[in-house]
Amino acid sequence: MRILVAKDAGYCFGVRDAVNLAYDTAEKNGDVYMLGHIVHNENVVQDLDNAGAKVINSLEDVPDDKPILFRAHGTAVETWDDAKAKHINIVDATCPLVLEIHDEVKKLEAEGRSIIIIGDHSHDEVVGIASQVKKSIIVSSPEEAQALRKTKLAGVVSQSTQTIENVQEIINIIMTKVFDLRFVNTICYPTKRNQSQIRELAKECDVMIVIGSFTSANSKRLTALAKERNAHSFQVTCADEINPDWLKHTETVGVSAGASTPDNIIDEVLTKIKEIGEVPEEVIYG
Numbered sequence: 001m002r003i004l005v006a007k008d009a010g011y012c013f014g015v016r017d018a019v020n021l022a023y024d025t026a027e028k029n030g031d032v033y034m035l036g037h038i039v040h041n042e043n044v045v046q047d048l049d050n051a052g053a054k055v056i057n058s059l060e061d062v063p064d065d066k067p068i069l070f071r072a073h074g075t076a077v078e079t080w081d082d083a084k085a086k087h088i089n090i091v092d093a094t095c096p097l098v099l100e101i102h103d104e105v106k107k108l109e110a111e112g113r114s115i116i117i118i119g120d121h122s123h124d125e126v127v128g129i130a131s132q133v134k135k136s137i138i139v140s141s142p143e144e145a146q147a148l149r150k151t152k153l154a155g156v157v158s159q160s161t162q163t164i165e166n167v168q169e170i171i172n173i174i175m176t177k178v179f180d181l182r183f184v185n186t187i188c189y190p191t192k193r194n195q196s197q198i199r200e201l202a203k204e205c206d207v208m209i210v211i212g213s214f215t216s217a218n219s220k221r222l223t224a225l226a227k228e229r230n231a232h233s234f235q236v237t238c239a240d241e242i243n244p245d246w247l248k249h250t251e252t253v254g255v256s257a258g259a260s261t262p263d264n265i266i267d268e269v270l271t272k273i274k275e276i277g278e279v280p281e282e283v284i285y286g
């Protein structure tokens with residue numbers, strides 16, 4: 001058996017930096033607080049909690065003199081303003097590629113365009129992007145794009161982790177509705193790389209394993225891309241969920257992981273597959 005691991009499987013640099021900053025800040029200050037989970041992965045959240053990085057629901061829950069960490073996928077303008085008004089010490093872990101989306105959407109608004117954001121409703125990143133402009137419409141699917149009214153002037157950005165396929169399909173529909181359209185492709189490059197590796201890998205392998213939490217939209221999108229190309233594709237959250245029967249009579253196993261999956265879980269899954277297949281080493285793909 002051969003094991004091929006996608007080169008960019010797992011944490012993107014934005015999430016990696018944010019998680020490291022959370023550990024460092026907790027260590028320095030005793031505690032640090034975050035409005036929601038820093039990554040959609042239960043193991044990381046628990047580990048961070050043990051280290052002193054706590055999840056809260058509201059700025060009111062931040063104890064005096066303790067910092068708040070704003071997560072990689074960005075924070076709504078109103079929340080920034082509230083935190084500043086309360087004089088809370090803000091540690092900003094917003095990914096620079098999310099900040100670029102904020103800039104692009106503001107430029108589109110300045111051109112007088114109606115704003116359309118392709119992304120998941122109520123996802124924190126999308127909420128943060130929408131907060132940069134006065135008014136926007138969020139479109140998550142081709143069906144929602146079909147329901148848009150005709151407009152003369154519009155600008156479109158997308159959530160950083162959308163699939164190219166979904167965005168293309170939606171843009172094709174929007175083109176029939178807007179006379180003067182400007183689309184800025186804001187799917188981030190780590191997402192593009194991870195998705196393009198899984199598209200190729202799923203076709204090359206007999207079995208494809210995607211590691212990631214079922215609460216992670218990014219991991220679920222990768223699994224969907226794999227399943228479209230390989231019926232023997234499975235998503236697991238940890239090594240214990242690998243069913244040895246999946247790997248019977250298998251020559252090549254592909255492995256990838258969502259942007260919120262930590263290295264140690266990827267290593268555990270690889271160890272398990274190597275044990276089952278009696279393979280000494282994996283090969284990096286991509």
Ligand code: SF4
Nearest residue numbers: 012014095097160188
């Ligand atoms: S998915 Fe892309 S935009 Fe989002 S945190 Fe990672 S690198 Fe940044």
